Amino acid sequence: MSTAIDEQPVFAPADSLLRFATAGAVDDGKSTLIGRLLHDSKSLLADQLEQLELASAERGDEQLDLAMLTDGLRAEREQGITIDVAHRYFETARRAFIIADTPGHAQYTRNMVTGASTADLAIVLVDARNGLTEQSRRHAVLAGLLRVPRLVLAVNKMDLVDFGEPVFRGITEEFAEFTAQLDLRDITAIPISALRGDNVVHRSAAMPWYDGPSLLEHLEEVEVAEEGSTGDFRLPVQCTLRTPGYRGYAGQIASGVLAPGEEVLHLPSGLRSRVVAVDTADGELDRGRAPQSVAVRLADDIDVGRGDMLCAPGNAPAVAEELTATVCWMSARAALEPGRRLLLKHTTRTVKAVVAGIGDRLEITTLERVPAERLELNEIGEIDLRLAQPVFCDPYRENRTTGGAVLVDESTHETVGAVLIS
Known part of the structure; x- marks a missing residue:
């Protein structure tokens, strides 16, 4: 916007x-x-x-x-x-x-x-x-x-x-x-x-x-x-920084705290490694916390790229190819209907998605839920999505960053929906 x-x-x-x-x-x-x-x-x-x-x-x-x-x-x-x-x-x-x-x-x-x-x-x-x-x-x-x-x-x-x-x-x-x-x-x-x-x-x-x-x-x-700092560690990877003798995985910490010596889990591979250093433009940190932007160096060489996630191994996010979510439909061009193909942009990962179904629409002045076959501009309702690739997500009520996403029109690249993952 x-x-x-x-x-x-x-x-x-x-x-x-x-x-x-x-x-x-x-x-x-x-x-x-x-x-x-x-x-x-x-x-x-x-x-x-x-x-x-x-x-x-x-x-x-x-x-x-x-x-x-x-x-x-x-x-x-x-x-x-x-x-x-x-x-x-x-x-x-x-x-x-x-x-x-x-x-x-x-x-x-x-x-x-x-x-x-x-x-x-x-x-x-x-x-x-x-x-x-x-x-x-x-x-x-x-x-x-x-x-x-x-x-x-x-x-x-x-x-x-x-x-x-x-x-x-x-x-x-x-x-x-x-x-x-x-x-x-x-x-x-x-x-x-x-x-x-x-x-x-x-x-x-x-x-x-x-x-x-x-x-x-x-x-x-x-x-x-510091709601982000109190949650489980989540780092959606934006890019890999490489120079001779240096390899760091950069992104903005979505939640939690990370310190050198701690173990992290890489998604989607499921491999684990230990943190060697947490870097910023101003030097190394004793610990990084949300919402800082950092580069993380790991003890092992892991193939990590944009859209991947480093997270706490003890409580990892869901790896989901199907989502149920609340969506606010933002497009005046056309209503949201089952079968619509869109792009889902979630943290640093963008995947193809199809609307598998539409559930109830929320009447937000009365809090009543009514059955719906489509969602018009500014309407809010529950939808089911099928994804071409998995995303690494938490319920929105637990993490506003990893639980939120946007829907994008494939042809116009217009943002057409705000998504709150259930």
């Missing part, structure tokens, strides 16, 4: 980086919220602020239109909605952030899936005047499906309901009742006004009944669990 805004990030140390996605119904204020975060945390460049002030002056607006900072496509500005996934990068003294501003309209569900698939946290915005909507529930369900570890319910436009605590409590209670059916483990509710800035960066005196942190304070303080 392309992004509406693409800027060169300045990264803080990896352990302080937080990736979060924003979602909500149209006009709930997602773009304004991100603009407020950037503006009040003093993360805008001087020319960005000048351009924003000039545009507001030309329209005769007394307040800055902060939504312009993320509504980067002309169509977005004309229609007043978010269409594409807009990425923004900023830092505070305590943490670096990557924001994915995802679309709120049901038509762009596929873009929400794209933006939230790598998020550590999702912010679901709700208009305090309207309460939970179909789209609010849709985004909560998608966050649960995608195993986003943490969720913030941001009840926006509190200034339009006189900052009333009963309104906030009613929405949070309804949301808690709905999400009890989902696999969402960490939910925090914060009342805000993105337009005014209440409880966005600074705590607001307008809501003395709320004694929690502002949104930015919560984002700075939330712990990013």
Whole structure:
């Protein structure tokens, strides 16, 4: 997926980086919220602020239109909605952030899936005047499906309901009742006004009944669990590095930790070897951990190539030529039907696949499953795949990297489906 805004990030140390996605119904204020975060945390460049002030002056607006900072496509500005996934990068003294501003309209569900698939946290915005909507529930369900570890319910436009605590409590209670059916483990509710800035960066005196942190304070303080580092070791091999006297197998560690002296299993051969060294561009490591990119030297000469995997021998991934998976269909050209031939791109391995069958379709606003013969654009359902070659995978609920994949059209090379392996 392309992004509406693409800027060169300045990264803080990896352990302080937080990736979060924003979602909500149209006009709930997602773009304004991100603009407020950037503006009040003093993360805008001087020319960005000048351009924003000039545009507001030309329209005769007394307040800055902060939504312009993320509504980067002309169509977005004309229609007043978010269409594409807009990425923004900023830092505070305590943490670096990557924001994915995802679309709120049901038509762009596929873009929400794209933006939230790598998020550590999702912010679901709700208009305090309207309460939970179909789209609010849709985004909560998608966050649960995608195993986003943490969720913030941001009840926006509190200034339009006189900052009333009963309104906030009613929405949070309804949301808690709905999400009890989902696999969402960490939910925090914060009342805000993105337009005014209440409880966005600074705590607001307008809501003395709320004694929690502002949104930015919560984002700075939330712990990013090293989920990848705590799992079993997985290294999808991207390439083999060879020079006279050197042979290393390079890739990004998908999960787990690896140290010299440890035994690893190579797939698909099933051969075992011992790690001699874990190298990076900056030298050898005492241990490598997800999501570092490394080159692994082994004690034995094994034929290892792109698409292979080095893993923990005690708990290896499944070697599968048949998959059952949940898929979000992303193609507007044609529906997904049994017999469709596609490419499955899983980690560094790409194999031919055929859709063997389609099971139930998920009604994501009601959580009901209904029988389906095909999946149309933005629909989510269960499918069976047969593969020409095996992939080395884990269930998505256990490992978002080795449990996730994409479907690609063979002729157009368009990404047409997001796959969550069961």
